[in-house]
Amino acid sequence: MTSKTDDRTATPMEGIDDRYQSLLRRVHVDRTTGRMLLLTVLTFGLFAALNPRVFLNPLNLQNIAVAAPEIGVLAIAMMLAMLTGGIDLSLVAIANLSAITxxxxxxxxxxxxxxxxxxxMPLLALEGVLVGVAAGAVNGLLVSRVGITPILATLGTMQVFNGIAVAWTGGSTLYGLPQSLADLGMSTVGGVPVLFLVFLLVAVATGLFVARTPAGLRAQLQGANPVAAKFSGIESSSVLMRTYTVAGALGGLAGVLFIARNPTASADYGASYVLLVIVIAVLGGTNPAGGFATVAGVVLATLTLQVLASGFTAMRLSAYEYAIAQGVILIVVMVTDQVRWRRRRGPRRSAPSDAAVPPNSHQTLNSGRQS
Amino acid sequence: MSTATTTRNAEAASDLLRRLRGPNNEGILALILIGLVVVTSIANPTFFSVPTMFAVLRNSIVPLIFALGVLIVIISGGIDVSFPAIAVFAAYSTVRAAGDIVDPGLVGAFAFALALGALLGLLNGVVIARFRLPTLIVTLGSQGIFVGVLLTYVGSRYVAELPGSLAALSKTNLLEVSSDGRNAFLHVMIVPAVLMCLFVSWLLRRTMFGRGVYAIGGDVEAARRAGFPVVRIQLFIYVLVGMMAATAGVIYMIMGRSASPRDMAGSELDIIAAVVLGGASIFGGRGSVLGTVLGVLVIQVIGSSLILAGVPSAWQRAAVGGLLLVGVGVQAVAARRSARHRRVVRTEEAVA
Structure with a gap:
């Protein structure tokens, strides 16, 4: 093990190349994506069979496609933060601040x-995204330059952003927005809502960013092994700065989607989204300890949970039962990943080694804890 | 010789300073607290009075008990956001059971709530300790489950009248002081809060369990190799936190004289902020009861002084968030500086 490490430090370029290859392989042939696809189809089939009249109604399907984008964009942003081994709890607050602005x-x-x-209208939408960029930059500064743990930094900024939003609006719901934006929220192209197309566009762009650009690769390495990343010459503070700024921008975009869909803005919209977005990211195969994530998995997980939500409504189950389901799914997914990983490693129980962080292992007791 | 005396004096002074500062900057926090009280009192003389002091103490009771539980979790290197859910689950179920079925009396009610709290905490503990999963995400999930189960299967009705045994305590005061024609009351529930502070302090400092909590927070693997039963200690931590949360929940409902299943939601961040402000390291392994008490008081004093200053309550949330950022920011910068210092020393040694 020692000699291996030495080799790697001796020829860092080769190390990067190896990791790059293996990471690319993981991104492209990921079992979690296959599993996720199966789960999406199964969930859809289940509710279609249980209550086909309500569930398969075109209106219901369109509702799913209109409600999914805002959650999906937030989940992709969460996935990016988790990819670097962090978390961003302030995303929903950022989105609300953007919508309110x-x-x-x-x-x-x-x-x-x-x-x-x-x-x-287009300038206003851009303004929303820019609010997100600014808020994300604050997060990035706190995490990368000041060195606060992402959980606490974004917990604090979540309170601050939310406080600003409540104080600004006085706690009331705002109704002012350009009619064209509200129209955009309701329009469809070939039966597919425009909002959903925006979501797919974001997903593809993020997927390319993570898998094909040097910056995306650096973010993955940073999450997989911060120490190795450092010795590979990766400037971790600029990687984190960029990641949280991009996550914030996506949060701002989610705010634009909020206001286009609803069409209102308020400080306490989507309070349950924080949990939901984490559930989606983890269900979609993101390792909360960092290093591994697939956009395809997150997109499928978003659809699955949205199908679940609308199926619950079709079955006349309450929002609280949906909250139970979310919590159960989150814990069951993490436990099964963990058990499967342990079994694959065999009965030999040893200390978690940094050399081989498995996909979805959640080996570290506390994510985002590397100081 | 005179120089030697001066250095010795300087050393003694810096030693005294260090001791006053405390291992987790408790001294600095105490200074901030005193400064806050002084500044607010100058700006608004009505603040400096017995009724205000009692009101601040009264408002601190429930956060303090929560904070003690969170302190244990944070020292062990975890983060728990499910404790308000456990509290409201245990307390509301107890009130409903006592109201609808049979009033078990004060002791019975607390026992029932504690049992529920322990059970829910055990669920957290099993998932976290047995499967070694990230604590924040597990408790986020379990919080959703607890609140969902409570509202779906236990009830969602607001209970305006507590069962007799609990209601009797609602208006019991420990201390009554009249000053300037105003009567000040210190609620009797301050007693369990103080007792719990002493208990947790004893637990953390004088028992093997406490040593284990610090050891796990410092380094799980090292604690395991040193022979600490890591899984058992973690299980016990979450059971304990569940029971403390249940106690806080019942006290909250006693003091509020009503029970609603939507109470206490969103209070977790204030509590975590208080504990982190109190010097507990979010990386685990460090923290003290004294610091936590001071942290809770600082946040309460800031809250009540903002109200006195006429600041809208919306800004309080932002203020607590900002305070949390400043608190952890100072911690992070200090940690980085000491790491750099250590590195410099080490390189110097290597050169020598």
Whole structure:
């Protein structure tokens, strides 16, 4: 083991190349994606069989496709943070802040000139994303430069962003937004809602970013083994900075989706999303300890949970029962991953070694704990 | 010779300073607390009075008991966000059972709540300790399950009247002081809170279990190799935290004179912030009861002084968040500096 480490430090380029190859392989042929696909089809089939009249109604299917994007985009952002071994609890607060900023700006401009405010729609959407970038940069600074653990940093910023949102709105729900944005939220292209297309676009872009760009690779290495990443010449602070900024941008985009779909903005919208988004990311094959994630898995997990939610509604089960289901799924998925990994390693019980962090093992007791 | 005396004096002074500062910066926190009280009192003289002090203490009772439980978890290197869910589950179920079935009396009610809390904590503990999963994510999941089960199967009704045995305690005060024509009351529930502080302090400092908690927080693998029964200790930690949360939940409902299954949601962050402010390291292995008490008091004093200053309650949330960031930020920067210092020393040794 020692000699191996020495080899790697001696020729860092070769080490990177090896890891790159193996990571690429993992990204492309991942068993979790296959399992996830099966689970999506099974969930869909189950509810289709249980209550076909309500569940297979085109309107219901369209509802699923309209509700999924905002959660899916947040889950992809969460996946990015988890990829580097962190977590971002402030995403929902960022999204709400973005939606509120859009609504506030629109109302302020529309007071003097409604026509101008209406025509500003693309700029307003951009503004929402920029709010997310700024908020994400704050997270990134706290995590990478100040060195606060991601859990605590984003816990704190979640409170701060949420506090700002509540104080700004006075706790009320805002209704002002460009009509064209609300129309966009309801329009479809060939039967597929535009919001869903935005979601797919984000998914493909993030997938390419993670799997095909040097920056994405660095983020994966940072999460898989921060020490090795450091000795491979990866500047961890800039990787983290970039990751949290991108996650924040996606959070801001989710805010645009919030307001386009609802079409309202409020400080306490989507309070249950924090848990849901983590459930989706973990179910989609993201290792909360860092290093492994697949966008395809996250997209499928988003669809599965959305199908589950709408199936629960079709079966007349309550939101609380859905919360139970989320919690159970989260824990069962993590436990089965863990058990499977232990079995694969054989009965020999040994200390978790850094040299071979398995996909989805959650070996470390506490994720994001590397200081 | 005179220089030697000066150095000795300086050493003694710095030693005294270090001791006053405390192992987890408790001294600094105490200074901040005193400074806060002084500043608020100057800005608003009504703040500096017995009724305000009692009110702050009264508001600290429930957060303090929660914080003690969270302290144990954080020292062991975990994070628990399910304790408000456990608290409301245990307390609301107890109130409902006592109201609908039979009033078991005060002791019976607490015993029932404690049993429920222990059971829910055990569930957390089994998943975390047996399968070695990340604590934050497990407790996020279990929190959803607990609240969901409570609202679906136990009930979602607001109970305006507590069963007799609990209601009797609602208006019992330990101390009554009249000052300036105003009456100040210190609620009797301060007694269990203080007792629990002493108990946890004893547990952490004087028992093998306490040593184990610190050891696990410092390094799980090292603790295992040193012979600590890691799984058993972790199980016990979560059972204990469940029971403490249940106690806090019942006390909360006694003091609030009502029970709602939606109580206490979202309070977990304030509590974690208080514990981290109190000097407990989020990486585990460090933390003290004294620091936690001070952390809780600082947050309560800030809350009540913001109210007195007329700041909208919405900003309190942001203030607590900002405070948490400052607290952990200082910790992180200090840790980094000491790491760099150590590295420099080591390189110097290597050069020599």
């Amino acid at each position: 859009i609504s506030m700006t629109y109302t302020a401009v529309a007071k003097d000139d409604p026509g101008l405010a209406e025509s500003l």
